[in-house]
Amino acid sequence: MDKEELKYLFERYQQHQCTPAEWERLRSFLESDDAAHLLGDVWDDLQHGEHDPHPVTTADRERIYRNILEDHRLSPGREKPTKIVAWYRNNTAWMRIAAAVLLVLGIGWAAVKQQWLLPRHAAPAHLSAQAVLPGGERARIIFDDGTAIDLEKMKGDTVIHRGAIQIVKGKDGSIHYRPAATAGGDSKPVYNTIVTPRGGEYQVELPDGSHVWLNAQTSLRYPVSFHEKVRQVELDGEAYFDVAKYSLNGQHLPFIVITHNQQLEVLGTIFNINSFNNSITTTLVEGKVKVQALSGSSEAKVLRPNEQSVYQEQHNTFTIIPVDPLYATAWRNGNFSFNRASIREVMGSIARWYDVDVEYKGRFTNSVFSGTISKFEQIDKLLATIALTGDIHFKREGRRILVME
Incomplete structure (x- = not known):
């Protein structure tokens, strides 16, 4: 800072x-x-x-x-x-x-x-x-011509004019889109990509009124206006979606999220997608969603609240399990929360948020961790808390953390 x-x-x-x-x-x-x-x-x-x-x-x-x-x-x-x-x-x-x-x-x-x-x-x-500090509101918007703006350096109540649209940073730091007064009827789709670095997260309101919270090391590509028959965005990383109902010329527009080889169609409103850890985990909080593979023979799966799908892209398989959405969505409320997670999953989340590098010395084959702790604790306090639970030990040198059995 x-x-x-x-x-x-x-x-x-x-x-x-x-x-x-x-x-x-x-x-x-x-x-x-x-x-x-x-x-x-x-x-x-x-x-x-x-x-x-x-x-x-x-x-x-x-x-x-x-x-x-x-x-x-x-x-x-x-x-x-x-x-x-x-x-x-x-x-x-x-x-x-x-x-x-x-x-x-x-x-x-x-x-x-x-x-x-x-x-x-x-x-x-x-x-x-x-010193290693927790992450904060940091992101860039990359425009269709390759130029970019750093949202962290923009003050609140700033308006950026880009052709037929305006990008507004509100007082609360969030970004939303609105048509410019001179907006015309250009039907050619224009895309923006919002990217959070390690140690960053951000909230964006899409042109249809949907809200998306991006976790650290995540990118979301989306059109700056919705004129097609569907609302389609592309996600890499982890994001929490609260999707708005939206109609164009009296016709409801489906909301689609493409994450690698998975396609999600929104039939409800609130869900979390995580594409870290060599799989795509979709957790439904409210409403209903349908997930399916873009290629292969897997049939579509419909999720209901408190259900989670895990898509293994390598095997083209979906597994549906009942869950408490708290664990998947805790990051949006300022916490790390794990339920029987491996040390590599735990440290992966910590590495992305605190922007540190992690090395492992040991096999860690039989250990799982459960618990909740604030994302805004000092990193040494956080590591000390985990170390109290058993045989895991840490050594930190600047931004490098060694995990040992």
Whole structure:
């Protein structure tokens, strides 16, 4: 996080306008080792700015800092400054249950507060290089001509004109499309692609009013207007869809999601698709969807709420199982949540969100993990929580994590 972004988030907080994502990004940054060397400069700027015309005392700084860390209005999962997370590690012979208490306020808070209230010094270079922060709202839109814009650098209430459409970034950071006043009847389809990097996620409202939340390391290709007989998008990665009903000239337009060799047709509204881990997992939250392979002889499968299909592209097979959608959709609400997941699946999610590289030393053949933890914990706290569950150990060097039995 740079100085301008931190200043922007503080201003949003003081004006009671922080979105949940902005809230968690500010909160996680203040808990990080990088916070100390930026806080004083930001406060000096705010003190002389129009939003804060009165001098900010040391007591004011401490009070506001403590309020941010303890405030839970925009963070339903954090009812107290401390959070207890239960993880379970199972193998064929035994189950071990460990409860890890993650202190949001504690030694880390005291150390950062002390550095903040004392005269400012530059943070040691080796500490800055070692810091690994959670992800945030980061994405690019790639246009049909190959040019791109970085959405993270755009301010809220920004409008970009692209031919017959306008791309609007709202105050909450989300992107939506609307026709320009001079829009004509050009029927040639024009596509945009929104891409989230490792350590990024984003929300986009499609031209038909459908909302899509993209997880880290995901791309979604979609038309900027729907004039065909179907609404078709292409997904690579993981996304949560809330599909709107849409008609053109009195005719309902089906909504289709193409993910590698899988085609999903929306017969309802809310679902999650995950194409990581060498399979395509579709979890239905609400409504009804139909999934089928684009090639091969597999017949179409219809999912109902609380059902999940796993498509193995290599074997061209679908498996339908009952599930609790909580585990598949927790990422959209700011959590990691696993149900009997392998350590590689767990660390795959962590690697994409924190933008780290993971190496393994061991076979890890009989271990599965279940549990829920915030995506905005400091990474070392998160790894320590997992390590408490059994024989898994971690060694972190900067952005490289070694997983050992």
